[in-house]
Amino acid sequence: MxxxxxxxxxxxxxxxxxxxxxxxxxxxxxxxxxxxxxxxxxxxxxxxxxxxxxxxxxxxxxxxxxxxxxxxxxxxxxxxxxxxxxxxxxxxxxxxxxxxxxxxxxxxxxxxxxxxxxxxEKFRSVFITTNPAIQKLEDLKGKTLSFGSESSTSGHLMPRSYLLAAKINPDTDLKRVAFSGAHDATVAAVAGGKVDAGALNISVWEKLVEAKKVDPKVVRVFYTTPGYFxxxxxxxxxxxxxxxxxxxxxxxxxxxxxxxxxxxxxxxxxxxxxxxxxxxxxxxxxxxxxxxxxx
The missing domain is CATH 3.40.190.10 (Periplasmic binding protein-like II)
Incomplete structure (x- = not known):
C-alpha cells in the first residue's frame, strides 16, 4: 500500500x-x-x-x-x-x-x-492495533498506520485532525500511511499485520466485534476520539x-x-x-x- x-x-x-x-x-x-x-x-x-x-x-x-x-x-x-x-x-x-x-x-x-x-450527533472514530507497545496516539510515531478512504470522515479526516491536535503529523512522524479504502478493510489490514495500527468508524468496529469477525483481545482499541457530526x-x-x-x-x-x-x-x-x-x-x-x- x-x-x-x-x-x-x-x-x-x-x-x-x-x-x-x-x-x-x-x-x-x-x-x-x-x-x-x-x-x-x-x-x-x-x-x-x-x-x-x-x-x-x-x-x-x-x-x-x-x-x-x-x-x-x-x-x-x-x-x-x-x-x-x-x-x-x-x-x-x-x-x-x-x-x-x-x-x-x-x-x-x-x-x-x-x-x-x-x-x-456525536459520532466517534477508534484507533486499533495488535502491537502491545502502542497505548496512546503518541506511540504511533515511527509506526505504520492505515486510514480508510481518503474521503472518509470517520476513517481519515477526523482521525487525522485528532492526530494533528496531538502534535503528530501522520505524513512526517509516522513510518508509513496507507489507505485501505473501507473500514472493514482497515481492520483486516491491522489484524493481518500489514500495518501497526488503523483508524475507523466506531459503528463498524462494534458491528465486527458483535459478529465475532474480529477478536478484541487480539485487535484492540487504544484511542477513541471525541464526538463529531x-x-x-x-x-x-x-x-x-x-x-x-x-x-x-x-x-x-x-x-x-x-x-x-x-x-x-x-x-x-x-x-x-x-x-x-x-x-x-x-x-x-x-x-x-x-x-x-x-x-
Missing part, C-alpha cells in the same frame, strides 16, 4: 472526482430524473454486499412511503457518490460528513441534508419539497416498536433518525480545510 502526503491525497481525491464526473457525463450528460423512480446510493465505506443487505428493507419501506420505485445504485468510490448526486444520476445519498461537505461545495450549496441518526441522508436541493417531506417523515417515523422499524434501525445501527441541517457540518468543513483536503 502506498504512502500519501496531504498534497498527494488532495490530488488523488480531485482526480478521482474528475474521473467520476467524466464517467457520469459519458452515461448521459444532463440526465434528468427518472419518473416514478427514487435512485438511492451510499458511500462505499463497507463491502458492496453489506451495503445492499443493509439497504433492502429500508428501500422497501421508502417505496411504500413515497409511492415510488426505489433503486439502490452502488458506486465505485466516495467521489462517485458526490458526482452522481450533483450530475442527477442519483436522487439521494447516504453521505459521511466529509463527503456531504464535498458535495455541498462542489454544487455551490445545492445539496440538502434531510436526516441523520441520533448517533451521528457525521453521516446523513442528503438529496439535491431541487427535489420537490413534497417528496423531501415524504422521505423525511418516513425516516422520522421509524421506531423499534414494529418488526419492520426494528429491522431497519438495527441494520442502520440507529436508535432513531432526527432532522439535520447544513450548519451541523461546519466543523467538518473547517477540519477539512485545515488539513488541506478541501480547497
Amino acid at each position: 502506498m504512502s500519501f502526503s496531504p498534497l498527494r491525497v488532495l490530488k488523488t481525491m480531485f482526480t478521482a472526482t474528475a474521473a467520476a464526473g467524466l464517467m457520469f457525463a459519458a452515461a448521459g450528460a444532463g440526465a434528468q430524473n427518472t419518473p416514478g423512480v427514487l435512485r438511492v446510493s451510499a458511500i462505499p465505506d463497507e463491502a458492496p454486499t453489506e451495503l445492499q443487505r443493509k439497504f433492502k428493507p429500508l428501500g422497501d419501506y421508502l417505496a411504500k412511503a413515497t409511492g415510488l420505485k426505489v433503486e439502490f445504485t452502488p458506486v465505485t468510490d466516495y467521489a462517485a457518490s458526490v458526482e452522481g448526486l450533483i450530475n442527477r444520476k442519483i436522487d439521494m445519498v447516504w453521505f459521511g460528513g466529509f463527503t456531504f461537505v464535498q458535495a455541498n461545495v462542489r454544487s455551490k450549496g445545492q445539496v440538502t441534508p434531510l436526516v441523520q441518526r441520533a448517533e451521528d 457525521d453521516y446523513n441522508w442528503s438529496v439535491r436541493s431541487d427535489m420537490s419539497p413534497a417528496l423531501q417531506k415524504k422521505i423525511t417523515d418516513a425516516f422520522l417515523a421509524l421506531n423499534d416498536g414494529t418488526p419492520e422499524g426494528k429491522q431497519i434501525l438495527d441494520l442502520q445501527r440507529a436508535s432513531k433518525f432526527i432532522p439535520t441541517k447544513t450548519a451541523n457540518y461546519g466543523a467538518i468543513e473547517a477540519a477539512a480545510r485545515n488539513a488541506g483536503l478541501l480547497k
Whole structure:
C-alpha cells in the first residue's frame, strides 16, 4: 500500500472526482430524473454486499412511503457518490460528513441534508492495533498506520485532525500511511499485520466485534476520539419539497416498536433518525480545510 502526503491525497481525491464526473457525463450528460423512480446510493465505506443487505428493507419501506420505485445504485468510490448526486444520476445519498461537505461545495450549496441518526450527533472514530507497545496516539510515531478512504470522515479526516491536535503529523512522524479504502478493510489490514495500527468508524468496529469477525483481545482499541457530526441522508436541493417531506417523515417515523422499524434501525445501527441541517457540518468543513483536503 502506498504512502500519501496531504498534497498527494488532495490530488488523488480531485482526480478521482474528475474521473467520476467524466464517467457520469459519458452515461448521459444532463440526465434528468427518472419518473416514478427514487435512485438511492451510499458511500462505499463497507463491502458492496453489506451495503445492499443493509439497504433492502429500508428501500422497501421508502417505496411504500413515497409511492415510488426505489433503486439502490452502488458506486465505485466516495467521489462517485458526490458526482452522481450533483450530475442527477442519483436522487439521494447516504453521505459521511466529509463527503456531504464535498458535495455541498462542489454544487455551490445545492445539496440538502434531510436526516441523520441520533448517533451521528456525536459520532466517534477508534484507533486499533495488535502491537502491545502502542497505548496512546503518541506511540504511533515511527509506526505504520492505515486510514480508510481518503474521503472518509470517520476513517481519515477526523482521525487525522485528532492526530494533528496531538502534535503528530501522520505524513512526517509516522513510518508509513496507507489507505485501505473501507473500514472493514482497515481492520483486516491491522489484524493481518500489514500495518501497526488503523483508524475507523466506531459503528463498524462494534458491528465486527458483535459478529465475532474480529477478536478484541487480539485487535484492540487504544484511542477513541471525541464526538463529531457525521453521516446523513442528503438529496439535491431541487427535489420537490413534497417528496423531501415524504422521505423525511418516513425516516422520522421509524421506531423499534414494529418488526419492520426494528429491522431497519438495527441494520442502520440507529436508535432513531432526527432532522439535520447544513450548519451541523461546519466543523467538518473547517477540519477539512485545515488539513488541506478541501480547497
